[in-house]
Amino acid sequence: MSMEWPLFILAAALAVYAGAVLLAVSLPRPALGAVYPLCILAALAACAADIWVLAGQGAFQATLPLGLPTVGLRFRLDSLSAFFGLIVNLGIATSSLYGTGIGRAELSKRIEPFYPAFCAAMNLVLLADDAFGFLFFWELMSLSSWALVVSNHEDEENRKAAYVYLIMAAMGTTALLFAFGGMASPAGAAGGLAGQAGGYAFDAIRDHKLTPLVSGLVLVAALFGTGSKAGLMPLHAWLPLAHPAAPSHVSALMSGVMTKVAIYGIIRIVFDLLGTPAWWWSLPFIILGAATAVGGLLYAVQDRDLKRVLAYSTIENIGIVFAGLGLAIAFKATGIVNAAAVAMAAALLHSLNHSWFKSLLFLGAGAVLHATGRRDMESLGGLIHHMPQTAFYWLVGALSISALPPLNGFVSEWLLFQAVLAGPGFPEPILRFLSPVVAAMLALAAGLAAACFVRAFGTVFLGRPRSTEAAEAHEVPAVQRAAMGILAVLCILGGLFGGFSAWAIGPLLKTLAGTELAGLANGPTRLSLIAFTQGRSIYDAPTIALFVALSAIATMLVVHFISNRGTRRSPAWDCGFPDASPATQYSASSFSQPLRRVYRGIVLGSVEVLEMPPPGDLRPGRFAVRYRDHAWRNLYRRPAVALLFLAGRFNAFQFLTIRRYLVLMFSTLIALLIIMAVWM
């Protein structure tokens, strides 16, 4: 049993989470903060275990006499679960650290009891080794996060968001249930309880081979189940409602971490359970992924709500990850394993990186919300003066998510482009056609992401405050800044040592894609990131960073040597209109106006309403921008309306007279009798 200690540590961590739940239930309100240190503790312990498993690839199994009768609740900790466990627990640790800074007034029985439950559920999903356990914890995860989303329940919008979220979660779970049902080995479809339920253990599923048709259906179901959770378009519409509705450190978990659990689900199903892939499996991944990457941003650059912008950008990043997975599938299926490894590495590392900078950005948004009480970017501005640290960390996050070197977002982006460049190797013309499309979409997404986050950072932190709240903002508590700082450092390190992380996940890549990134071993430095061979493609972040830093410093020195270093302060020049009111600044909406104009064809349903009073009328002119999410209207509203319509029709049955009810009964009887008469 000494070999099993990672599992023991994880069990202990889970026990701590559970203890935190009980504590939060029992403690009086002001003392609820005690939950967060416990979560940090548990998360760090879990991280240790996960890292150990990642380092020495071993898989640990355990079966508890719980769950399905005669099958039991099975747990398995392999390198894949460990990798995502690392993502999850790092996110939990930082979010909890941020949580320790939450003021007493904001602690509530509606949040703290569910927070550790949410954390534990995410960990358990990664550990589950049978379909029942997986779905059980998956749904538990949704349920606990639902409670967190609805924690601020006075707000009608939040309630709506929570409801939509829960329904989508339930549908996703059902889809996954069918996916597993399709994969389950029919050991005892007719046979005994043990046999049939046993078919739902992952081992049995692995052994069970499927026909192409079945595996295709399973793939669709699995994509629906995990995609709806991850925010894959067009199922995404719940996400920008639900993620911002939660308290910010929970939003960070949901956006940064829970979506990764969904990614884990699809990887587990497609690369592990579903057997050897066929090339056409990759099509939905690539197409939906690329579309999501661009679509998510097209909404993100529109929105005025800071947290919703972040949520939409989450959708975009999920798209990138799915595109990477799609390429990985395609390469693996067509036997181009080294390219498959590159694509897979891109997907995995992007999941990791995104969990970092998205948590950072959400925590920062939370800090802004806490300091100003505003989420609407139009009423913020100039926070860099009052919240310098938060501003700096947020800047790091913004630059990383815009995939700019030498930060971590660029590492995965770079790998993905390298993978695309192997596209001509595809035997199938469709794939050969798709890979440049992916490249184009990704490049477009990168450009838009930069625009989106320049807009966000520029409007919120730079410029002059647009409201008194923004003007009187104050820096958040030290622990919360520390949480953001840690994440910022992680973003930078992740960017500098991408080569190392790519090397570290080698074993995982070997199990998933079939090989690791061979080129890494013989680069100019151990830290240079090499996709295929050194001659073909290479990116050495440390050198670049050093290069930039040196030249920047050198220039500064030279310039300061030449110049007389004089600096005067004076009102802004502004083409000769000094001291204009802050209202004259470019606002978030006006910033996105050129983009709106350009992409109007694509961002359907974005309408600008300008009402200009006639000359002489003293009323101010009004300008409003509204946009409609079409997935929302067509995939959410319309079905709901149809359902309610049907319900209305059915409802007549509540108001029949007794005689009519008797008629119903009688006709049922007669119908059955007639059937009998005919049948016999």
Place this chain on the structure above:
Amino acid sequence: MNVSVWAIAVIPIAAGILLALIPSYRVGAIGNVLASGLTFATSLSFLAMPPVVEDYVILDSLNTFFVVLNTLVGFTTSAFSASYIGHEIETGRLTPLFVRFYHAMFQAMMAAMNIALLANNIGVMWVGLELATLITVVMVGIYRTPNALEAAWKYFILGIVGISLAFFGTILVYLAGQGVLGEGLPAMTWSKLLASAPKLDAALLNLAFIFLLVGYGTKVGLAPLHAWLPDAHAEGPTPISAVLSGLLLNVALFALLRFKMLIAAHPGALKPGPIMITIGLLSLIFAAFMLYQRRDIKRLFAYSSIEHMGLITFAFGMGGPLANFAGLLHMVMHSLTKSAIFFAVGHVAQAKGTQQLSGIRGLSVTNPGLAVGLAFGVIAISGLPPFGAFMSEFLILSSTFAREPLLALAAAFGLLVALGALLLRLQNILFGAPTGPHHKVSASSLPWMVHLSLVLVAGLYLPAAVIAWFQKAAELLG
């Protein structure tokens, strides 16, 4: 002649007579609890008892846990009603005289249901069910408001017609048995019938099954025979709603299952599966849609009972060890959860002074305790983890999917539609700014806590003994 088996029927009857004589409603309530507790304690002895088969009484692995469940829920319900009735008297909706009557009737009803469960004679079983129905009719009408009378009346009419049809079915079964077992008692003794099932006249059995399905199906509340159920739940006293949903439906379904076993044991007879699947799915989906337009909280959960009965019937229609297992499990989960919900709802209605959903808002602000209870109940009944219904629904759907994927899809659709409605209501009840007045209620949260903790445990861990027990029953059901 097994004493404790008879005691299950005798204790409540005696207690009923006694309670009818006790003037003080407080003493009556306590006596009610004591009697139910005693019955429950006696029933516990069944767990250790070998199967009993007598002319009039049978105790096999199928009905043992039904009896235990029945007496348990009866016990908790009596405890709940003790705290509920008090409030009803304070608000003057019931007079002590009626409460006296109510307690007596409560015991009589328990007795009737126990008789129906334990009867080895299909005629006696029928009598038990008829008795239970009539008593509940009276109980539903006990508030004597126009709504209550209207509900009771509807229940009465549909109920007696159903009973008549069921009786005709019973006659047919007797005729079928008569051919083999000769005239008289043996041809109505279920165990003997089952033993010689293959030799019975298949055609007669088929015809009988149709009538029994329609007759007892009315009691189970399967659409389109369900009409009495929602109003009866909504207008009666809440403890009765709890008993109706938690027990009476189960007992009726149990009776149906007995005959399903009989006909399933006959190779030549029609397969009851398709019919039950159709009716089950119909009820499931119909009820799911009906949930959306409800304005009365108790009627809402009444429809959810129809939905779940449909699901269970569907499961038994699918048959096979796993589906039957899941069906039995779901029956238990549903009756525990649903009665727990009704306990909570009863107190909610008292706290808010209305049953109208529009009048119940922001419960989590005004009565957090009740809110938690209700939330857990609804989450459990929607088949979400960590509660037992998740496991049973997982087993039902997965076992169906392995054989008839499309049917599984249909069932899942119904479940999702229902879940949508229930959670929508739940959110509206729990959250938002509270509306209207709210009174403090001396709610005893113990009953629903017991039920929900049982359901919770079942969701995580089924003891091997229980599993073995269910499996035996599932095999009996074929």
Place this chain on the structure above:
Amino acid sequence: MTLALDVAPVMVAYDVAHFLAGMMLVASFMLLYQDRIFAVLNTFAAQAMLLALAVAWQGYVHHHPDLFITAAMAFGLKGIVIPLALNRMVVRLGIHRDVDQAVNVASSMFLGLGLTSLALLLVLKVTPGASSFTREGLALALAVILLGFLMMITRRNAVTQIVGFMSIENGLILAATGARGMPLVVEVSVAFSVLIALFVFAVFVFRIRERFDSVEIEYLDRVRGDRRVQGDGR
């Protein structure tokens, strides 16, 4: 000779039973046909008496003396007491003028014929094994039951509803007695009589008349739950 002596009573027994059952079916048809309430009541009384005769005959032929109790009850209760009670009630409720067919006579007769043929078809198909005695009895009983049901759903007011239910119940008793040596028949018939008593009682006390099958919406608004315009719905 002995053989003939043996056979003859059986034949007679069969003929008489069959005749009585057939008459009951005819009575059911008449019930369907009547649209004046008093006529309905009288016809029902006739049917009840026929039932009494049939049951008594069964008891006599098969030497089941206890069946005489059932017969007596059928005769006394359903043949005399209840019709009289209903008569008074009709007067009290002042509905003796009503024509309460929900479906017009012709179509209901037509439905009735359909049901009868369905019943015969089913039973004759079903019971090739059973004695012809049972078969005929069963077939006619089923027909009576279905017709009673049909009557329940083609009539509007409570009284005729009761009558419909009672004719269903007549059919049941007929079937039960037809099933030779069936235990509990007496008990069941007693139970049913209790039911009917309750039924009548309910109608009598609660003035069920208008509550039974009214279609006026404002009425439903007042009584049925779950309507939009409604105060406290308890």
Place this chain on the structure above:
Amino acid sequence: MASPIQSFMAQGAQMFLVLLVAPAVAGITRKVKARLTRRQGPPVVQCYRDLLKLIRKDSVLAGNASWFFRTAPYLIFAFTWVAAALVPTFASGLMFNWAADVVALIALIGAARALLALAAMDVGTSFGGIGSSREMMIASLAEPASMLVMLTVALAAGTTRLPEVAQFLISQPLEIRVSFALAFVALVMVAIAENARIPVDNPATHLELTMVHEAMVLEYSGRHLAMIEAASYLKLVLYFSLVICLFVPFGMAPLHGEPIAWAIGLAAYLTKLTLAAMALGVWEVSIAKMRVFRVSEFLGSAFIFSFLAILLAFLSREVLR
């Protein structure tokens, strides 16, 4: 592989070369434009003077300019300079060419741009906002286009490393490929947009509503402005060198060439650069500036061209390797 010394020299020489010629290139363009419009025009060296003057002057900061406003210019300059240093100009044996490939190159330029756009919003004037929003709009189209161009060429060369690409192209027999032609057009259009040239933007204007780049740097003065100006000169040269390296690399010195080869390479590079500068001048006087919202069409077509280019590159068998 070239000897470290050699390649280090190549690297260093190249870094300072671009720095040295950058203002001159801008100067040449201006001069050509002036002459073509019958003006005397400033001397070619004027840009050097301007830079020195700016550096010497005090820098005037707006009242609420933050630390970011002051550090940004140096970062922008550094990013651009490093990017420029990574493009082989006259010799392909570069010390640090392994540090970043074309993808990284595009990203570096993007980083500089993002920093500039942010800096523009720091003071909180309306014009800064105008500038950066338009800049980002342009970038959101230009960046993917340039990325696709790079990938097209890289695809043909089978590597994303510029020196290898250049070597490969030199080694190839001279032939016109459709994909390359499209890529070339797209890259030129992008270059024009990226360097705020007519018809996308007018470097000489201060007419508020039409300007993009100038609007962004409106609040800068003194040494900070100098840095930004220098960065923009560098960027122009960078794009020229890119076009040269990717499409007319002939004469470039091989990885390990003798001094003579270097001399040839240098000469070739300078001539090409001059020609490019003059061509730009001619182009700018020969057409009019377009409305900002027509820019999207201009760049949209660039994007389409580059996409067609890479599509052809992918689907045509010739590049299968």
